[in-house]
Amino acid sequence: MALVLNEDEVMMRDMAQSFFAEKAPVKALRELRDTNDETGFDRALWANMAEMGFAGIVVPEEHGGVDMGYLAAGLVAEQMGRNLTASPFLSTAILAATALKYGSDEQKSEWLPKIASGETIIALALDEGVKHNPRGTATTAEPSGNGFKLNGSKAMVVDGHVADKMIVVARTSGEEGDAEGLSLFLVDPKSDGVSTERTIMVDSRNAARIDFDDVEVDGDALLGTLDGGMEVLDAVLTAGRGIAAAELLGAGAQAFEDTVAYIKERKQFGEIIGSFQALQHRSSHLYSEVEIARSAVIGALTALDEGDENAALYCAMAKAKLGSVAKLASQEGVQMHGGVGMTDEYDIGLFMKRIRVLQELMGDAHYHMNEFAEANQY
Amino acid sequence: MTDLQTFRTEARAWLEDNCPPEMREPMKGDKDACWGGRNFTFQSEAQKVWLERMVAQGWTVPTWPKEYGGAGLSRQEEIVLLQEMKRINARNPLSSFGIWMLGPALLKFGTEEQKLEHLPPIARGEIRWCQGYSEPGAGSDLASLKTKAEDKGDHYIVNGQKVWTSYADQADWIFCLVRTDNTGKKHHGISFVLFDMASEGVEARPIKLISGRSPFCETFLTDVKVLKKNLVGEEHKGWSIAKYLLTHEREMIGNQEGVTRPLHEIAAGSLGLTDGKLADPMLRAKVAEAEIDEWAFNLTMKRKLAEAKAGASLGADSSMLKYYGTELNKRKFELMMDATGHEGLEWESERSNDGKMARSWLRTKGNSIEGGTSEVQLNIISKHILQLPGA
Ligand SMILES: Cc1cc2nc3c(=O)[nH]c(=O)nc-3n(C[C@H](O)[C@H](O)[C@H](O)COP(=O)(O)OP(=O)(O)OC[C@H]3O[C@@H](n4cnc5c(N)ncnc54)[C@H](O)[C@@H]3O)c2cc1C
Numbered sequence: 001m002a003l004v005l006n007e008d009e010v011m012m013r014d015m016a017q018s019f020f021a022e023k024a025p026v027k028a029l030r031e032l033r034d035t036n037d038e039t040g041f042d043r044a045l046w047a048n049m050a051e052m053g054f055a056g057i058v059v060p061e062e063h064g065g066v067d068m069g070y071l072a073a074g075l076v077a078e079q080m081g082r083n084l085t086a087s088p089f090l091s092t093a094i095l096a097a098t099a100l101k102y103g104s105d106e107q108k109s110e111w112l113p114k115i116a117s118g119e120t121i122i123a124l125a126l127d128e129g130v131k132h133n134p135r136g137t138a139t140t141a142e143p144s145g146n147g148f149k150l151n152g153s154k155a156m157v158v159d160g161h162v163a164d165k166m167i168v169v170a171r172t173s174g175e176e177g178d179a180e181g182l183s184l185f186l187v188d189p190k191s192d193g194v195s196t197e198r199t200i201m202v203d204s205r206n207a208a209r210i211d212f213d214d215v216e217v218d219g220d221a222l223l224g225t226l227d228g229g230m231e232v233l234d235a236v237l238t239a240g241r242g243i244a245a246a247e248l249l250g251a252g253a254q255a256f257e258d259t260v261a262y263i264k265e266r267k268q269f270g271e272i273i274g275s276f277q278a279l280q281h282r283s284s285h286l287y288s289e290v291e292i293a294r295s296a297v298i299g300a301l302t303a304l305d306e307g308d309e310n311a312a313l314y315c316a317m318a319k320a321k322l323g324s325v326a327k328l329a330s331q332e333g334v335q336m337h338g339g340v341g342m343t344d345e346y347d348i349g350l351f352m353k354r355i356r357v358l359q360e361l362m363g364d365a366h367y368h369m370n371e372f373a374e375a376n377q378y
Numbered sequence: 379m380t381d382l383q384t385f386r387t388e389a390r391a392w393l394e395d396n397c398p399p400e401m402r403e404p405m406k407g408d409k410d411a412c413w414g415g416r417n418f419t420f421q422s423e424a425q426k427v428w429l430e431r432m433v434a435q436g437w438t439v440p441t442w443p444k445e446y447g448g449a450g451l452s453r454q455e456e457i458v459l460l461q462e463m464k465r466i467n468a469r470n471p472l473s474s475f476g477i478w479m480l481g482p483a484l485l486k487f488g489t490e491e492q493k494l495e496h497l498p499p500i501a502r503g504e505i506r507w508c509q510g511y512s513e514p515g516a517g518s519d520l521a522s523l524k525t526k527a528e529d530k531g532d533h534y535i536v537n538g539q540k541v542w543t544s545y546a547d548q549a550d551w552i553f554c555l556v557r558t559d560n561t562g563k564k565h566h567g568i569s570f571v572l573f574d575m576a577s578e579g580v581e582a583r584p585i586k587l588i589s590g591r592s593p594f595c596e597t598f599l600t601d602v603k604v605l606k607k608n609l610v611g612e613e614h615k616g617w618s619i620a621k622y623l624l625t626h627e628r629e630m631i632g633n634q635e636g637v638t639r640p641l642h643e644i645a646a647g648s649l650g651l652t653d654g655k656l657a658d659p660m661l662r663a664k665v666a667e668a669e670i671d672e673w674a675f676n677l678t679m680k681r682k683l684a685e686a687k688a689g690a691s692l693g694a695d696s697s698m699l700k701y702y703g704t705e706l707n708k709r710k711f712e713l714m715m716d717a718t719g720h721e722g723l724e725w726e727s728e729r730s731n732d733g734k735m736a737r738s739w740l741r742t743k744g745n746s747i748e749g750g751t752s753e754v755q756l757n758i759i760s761k762h763i764l765q766l767p768g769a
Contacts, residue, residue: 003681260764275768277757283766284759288702291695295677296670317670369666378642378656378665 003298005075012072016079019052024085026347032086033204039162040198040206041086047118055093056116058239060101063112070239071301074246078297081250084347084354086205088121090243091159096122098239099167099184102224102232107186111165123163124236125154125187125210132363134169134233135179139212141170148172148185148222150193150215158361160208161198163189168212173227182229185221192216203354234312240362242301242315245322248358249290249297252326255351256286259333262348266338273336282332293325313375320368323359330355385455389462396431397468400424404467404639407734408591411473415506416550429503432471439477439501442485446493447501453687457680475544476500476507478630480553482691483623487570487611496551496572508575509627510540510554510597511620518754520555521564521617525599527556527571534558534571534609536579536602544748546582546595549575553623554599559614570616572608579603589740590725590733625696627749632696632703634745635676641665641710645717661716668710675706694762701755704745711739 005013024045032040049055057073059065073094080089097115100108100122114120128138139152150170160166166187174181189196193215199207224232260283263274273279300318303311330352334341341348359365401424405411412418412425420426432438435449440456442448451459481500484493499505516523525538536556546552551574559567575582579602584592611619638644642656642665649657656662679699686692692699714735715722722739724730746752761769 002684003677004684260766264766272767274764274766277760277769280760280764280766280769281753281756283764284698284701284756287759287763288698291698292671292674292678292702295681296674298681299674299677314673317673320667320670321674365667366663369663369670372670373642373656373662373666374654376640376642376669377654378646378651378662 050118078250081247398424414503446497508549628700632699
């Protein structure tokens with residue numbers, strides 16, 4: 001496994017770096033927030049990202065994507081993390097695109113090109129309770145006519161309020177808690193019986209609560225096999241966790257670097273506060289954690305691209321590690337900024353908020369530590 | 379097939395044919411490590427044969443040039459070789475401060491004569507080295523060292539005391555920091571010299587540690603004669619060599635991969651499982667956390683090595699690896715002690731392999747002290763990587 005970026009990857013990173021710093025810096029997120037933007041992200045930016053190939057980064061070339069793989073996608077996500085860029089990258093370019101790779105030929109040729117072109121936003125409607133728990137899915141899909149009827153409630157559906165299409169996870173057999181018996185459906189949010197409430201989250205991004213009340217879908221809305229949705233979902237969540245870890249890396253590293261820059265400027269007791277050993281040691285510890293976290297992200301995404309049999313586990317481990325490290329970076333960041341760290345004016349608080357959300361998405365560190373132990377039979 | 383794949387196939391076949399079965403068993407204790415040198419007695423014929431065969435391949439020091447006893451491998455080839463050794467659980471054929479510390483420094487700073495004189499015997503495991511850096515008054519503040527070397531024309535006369543000199547009582551030669559000038563700043567006037575531990579005036583007295591063992595000594599130096607040909611680099615300018623050597627030492631100490639069985643296996647073996655889960659749920663979470671950290675840390679070690687060229691120093695990042703690796707290792711051994719409970723506390727019995735658990739646990743406490751303490755590593759990161767003022 002190569003843990004060092006090759007030339008193409010370095011180019012990708014550099015391109016993403018200047019793109020997001022220029023087109024979607026933290027200032028852009030503030031603007032969306034302060035103007036109560038209805039969409040919650042900038043559609044022009046998303047179109048621009050599609051032109052750059054970012055929207056189709058994991059979409060096969062035959063379906064209009066650039067198919068650069070998950071490590072490359074992670075390099076993009078990392079830069080988005082650094083700039084707190086709001087966009088449907090995670091929901092659409094990663095989660096939905098990965099899911100659709102498991103779709104029928106018709107589904108692939110209908111939706112993948114539209115993802116790559118930035119035309120269509122697709123949200124994953126999975127979580128229901130207060131914590132991530134795929135096996136606990138209670139939303140049901142019962143056979144009805146030549147299709148299915150969906151009932152249930154979803155929460156924390158990222159980009160759910162603006163989605164043109166949703167991938168809904170529902171139980172078609174078995175009991176709550178079973179891995180078997182889940183199925184995925186492509187659902188139009190404008191269908192009868194779907195009600196959507198936009199929920200603005202702590203990071204000023206969007207998620208939605210979505211209720212399904214006797215929502216009818218055709219048989220060809222099924223994505224993957226009946227009752228075998230977990231296989232697709234595993235692949236989707238593996239990719240999602242790896243990419244969320246990459247975004248956490250960007251956000252955590254930026255929070256850390258902003259903090260180091262701050263303690264090199266601020267003076268107290270007639271000295272630069274960065275000369276105090278208590279702060280130096282905490283910063284150096286954080287430097288070490290961020291370096292270790294970076295390896296976790298590169299290692300996990302490389303394994304995913306190489307089809308390593310442990311890739312799912314590695315992405316989950318990376319998500320666990322990054323959740324903890326980025327959180328520490330933001331907490332230490334606020335503390336070392338002192339009073340200004342509590343102000344809206346400084347960016348460090350915005351990083352803390354985004355990191356809180358990201359570490360929760362698709363399983364927090366506790367969730368993945370538990371899964372890791374289970375995978376190792378202890 | 380790429381060259382690297384060819385190399386892998388060949389290395390695999392060679393190891394399969396040449397690594398004795400006994401050398402594929404995990405080491406049972408410190409005694410199973412082969413340190414070589416004039417005073418070393420092999421524990422078994424297999425240990426001896428394994429060393430000889432690896433020496434003949436140049437694989438005790440794979441990346442060193444052939445003329446100095448190595449095989450001239452690239453970093454990538456070395457990584458492949460190590461992977462192939464790990465695949466069959468092959469033991470390290472030779473543990474050596476000469477390989478880990480002195481060798482890289484001599485390769486960079488030594489004269490051709492010095493390299494030819496000292497490197498091949500290190501590669502062959504014939505001469506065992508120890509490190510004479512620390513003194514009673516110079517630990518973290520190493521540059522304040524006082525051991526004095528007086529210029530006597532073609533040689534120096536050395537007087538002073540070193541301390542914490544690991545294996546000084548078993549080593550053949552020492553690489554030693556001495557003061558040749560005390561008129562300027564403390565970092566100036568330090569020289570890096572080599573001498574035989576059998577020289578007149580050298581006395582090593584073992585110190586007993588909390589683990590009950592005595593791996594390190596106080597080393598007294600009284601009118602020891604050191605020929606000038608054994609000065610490495612320029613006189614008074616040994617500090618940069620000393621620091622360079624430390625980066626290699628830190629890389630070595632930080633790398634604890636595969637030192638023990640997986641933590642969860644030890645914990646499950648000791649505590650058992652309830653409903654498929656480790657019987658102590660609080661410990662279970664900490665074990666999972668430590669194992670994920672260990673995975674990410676091992677990847678970091680690999681990443682940093684892959685980023686650096688063969689034989690090159692990792693610079694200040696060696697401090698990061700040393701700091702993180704040793705703190706993690708201490709954390710792991712604390713968890714092992716938690717997991718092994720009453721049994722882990724046994725100090726003297728055959729059942730406990732002479733208190734192996736407890737003694738190893740205590741030994742790890744030195745990891746974050748030797749080679750520069752954790753606090754010193756954090757200072758180095760602050761200064762050289764983060765460039766914080768006054769660090
Ligand atoms: C197992 C083991 C093997 C060793 N082997 C060798 C060997 O082979 N050869 C050799 O030369 N030496 C060896 N050493 C010595 C080792 O390098 C020193 O012990 C180490 O550098 C610390 O020095 P000290 O013991 O004098 O502690 P001190 O320097 O007195 O440190 C005491 C405490 O103060 C802290 N401290 C000191 N300065 C600072 C600072 N500026 N900022 C913050 N905190 C600070 C330290 O981190 C430590 O916690 C070995 C030590 C051990 C434990």
